[in-house]
Amino acid sequence: MQRRYARTRRPLVEHRFGASRIRLHRLDNGLQLIVWEDRSAPVAAFYTWFGVGSGHEVPGRSGMAHLFEHLMFKETRNLKAGEFDRTLEINGVSTNAATWLDWTYYQEHLPSDRLELVARLEADRMENMILNQEQLDTERDVVRNERLLRVDNSPEGRISEEIFHLHFGRHPYGHPTIGWMEDISAITLDDCIGFHRVYYAPGNATITVVGDVDHDSTVELIRHFYGAIPASDPAPVRRAAPPPRRRAQRIRVLKLPLATPKVSILYSAPSIVEPAAARVSLIGEILFNAENARVRRLLVEDEELAVNVSGWYGALRLSGILELQLDLVPGASWKRAMELMDREIDAFLDSGPTERELTQARNRVELMFLQSNQSVGSRARNLGHFHTTSGDFRDFFRSREQILACTSDELMSAARAVLQRGRRTVVAAVPASDEE
């Protein structure tokens, strides 16, 4: 153990959280590794993040990042199709993956004594993946089915796809992560091979390991399995385009086979790298999410126009979003609901929050922080999301500090910048039989 420790280089960054130390390392080939030791249970999470999501795709090839995520579970030069999952599952390791606008990640939740196995298999598929036409065709069918499930036969999916497209237009966030159906069909094997070469290099990847692991041994293990993977040219940097500035709000009404009307509203918000980003969560709590939040109380309890109201801040790289959802009661007028909501928002912008509201919102965000620090998986996701999106995992902890320290003036400054009616996008989905 002493010898191992001596060979381990000092971390690039070390962050303390309570009694824990979270450390970042970078290998010579550019691969980054974040380790958070926690010996409270014999489990660990191993997440591999690539800095590529649907926001990196080119026109005509939407869905590429997500389809590729499916293909990563197929075959390598050392493992036949199906062996990757089978080997991990038999060892009690659960696997999954996700693709979004700025990233793709691959997750393993493992008994901590299986760390070496996971590192070996993950390094193998990063370096030795095999792609062929048959795999592409089968997985394309699965993805088409996934699209039918998540979008075409889901009102929420249809609304989400529509509002992102309407709000962002040709911006990198304007097309769906799962891809347009015709684009999914058009993706070729050459596209996949090129995509892998450009984006699945160690210099574009970060591994987050959280749980019952020894820091020094983990660093050594990662060096052992990943250190020889050659570095390659850096992935192309995305144009940091701001979302289109609108002069008036955009509204679209969808007639769908629905039982109840639903409204989605998208505001542009600060990106994850801007100081005001964290404050948007507080706005969401005060107006929409708290038990007694202003808009929730008005629409759900006082006027009984909605079953549910929520507001969610999306911490993205190129532009943040504040997305609101109003699930209305049958027969309710979405225009009336919007009118009342706007009146309430205007009143808030005039008066600002009370001290009690601000305390309540801080307490709610603090509880969410505690909840999200319980399992090793959610901690590995938080570290990876921030590190891949903002460039520094410590922003996860900083955002909490910013929220706890946020003053009423700072909150109102963020609220006035975000809650601009003229710049928002609205999609209302109403039952096909609706006259409105």
Next chain:
Amino acid sequence: MKVIQVENHTLTYIALVLNARAGSALDPPGREGLAYVTAHMLQRGTRRHTREQVADELDLVGTGINVSVGAEGVQFFVDCASANLPGLLDVLSEVLAAPIFDPAELDKLKRQTLAEIHELRDSDAGLAAYFFSALLHEGHRYGPPARGYETSLASITRDDVVEFYRKHYTQAAFVVGIAGDIGPTIRDQVLDATVRRLPAGRTRPATPPVPAGPHGLDLLLVTKPERTQAQVAVGQKAIPGSDPRFMPATVAVTGFGGTFTSVLVREIREKRGWSYGVGAGLAPGRYTGTFRIRYAPKNENVAEALSLTLDLLSALRTDGLANEHLEFARNYLVNQHPFSVDTPVHRLDFLLTLQLTGRPLSQLDRFAETVRTVTDADANSAISSFLEPERSRIVVVGDASLQDSLVKLPGIARFRTVPFDHDGPLPPR
């Protein structure tokens, strides 16, 4: 009353889970939805605070009370930062022991619940689960949905709610779970503020068993317009969690359809690409369990996917699973088990499930050992002892045009269709 504690000081966080045997199986006929309404009325006004004031106090401690109502029980889950526990207990003490059941709030809650019933119809997967339960438990207390029907909801009066609360919210009905950053006095603080304020009460008798249902395949097509894909649920009544066959059967079901590389997933998704999501599970009820398969194929694949599923189930019953799959399942279950107990809340959940399904709590620490002692013969014998593919209950939520192909499936004894917004018990077979 039973209390289960999990102490862990890693985070300054505490979770409370109050379970009461006051679920929808106790709803009187014609008053379906009563258990649901009663549970949700508790935080809508107390002797000292209005609904709005209760919500405001909960916001101050940064939390909300999550209420879920099932057939056997009601669960109140609430969590907070440790420093906020005294404030939370102040609210909880009133909510649980001093609700006033304000008539205006009751009328509003009934309207809101009715709106929720409509809203749930916009989820095809939700509809499949809803109608599968209705079909599997047809004629039994577990059949009606927790929220009730439109007509039954309307008929619930304040007197009904007060009587239900008086009868079923007693100390004897509760199992209390406390997890997280708790010291030696927290247990008494929590109990004094909550369940000890209720009358003692008596233990409720067991729910009658779910009947096996008639022979033959029973298929319900829930029609919904403009569907290009269907939600499918296939299953049957199974054994309760306390049955000695439960663990061996769990091993078999895990190998059959419980993981990404299991037999069913390989056949439906990997080989044929018919469905993105697919899986099989065995749910441990207190008095009866449920075996259910689910997936979502395109319209053109629904009938062939069902045929294949029924063939696979027949083979499972007749031939059992090969050692390769069962050894895989044992390893998977044993090695995954640490994730069932890795956080205080997960550990508490596991213990509560054992308690609520009539199993000894010692099963948590003996889990790996128990799974390892399940032989191939045990697993195959357990699953074949209750699996009856020819009596499967099948729900398909999808386009009406599926009827032509579904009605031709071999072994169909009963075929019914209902629209997706059907309200009330299923039409007679």
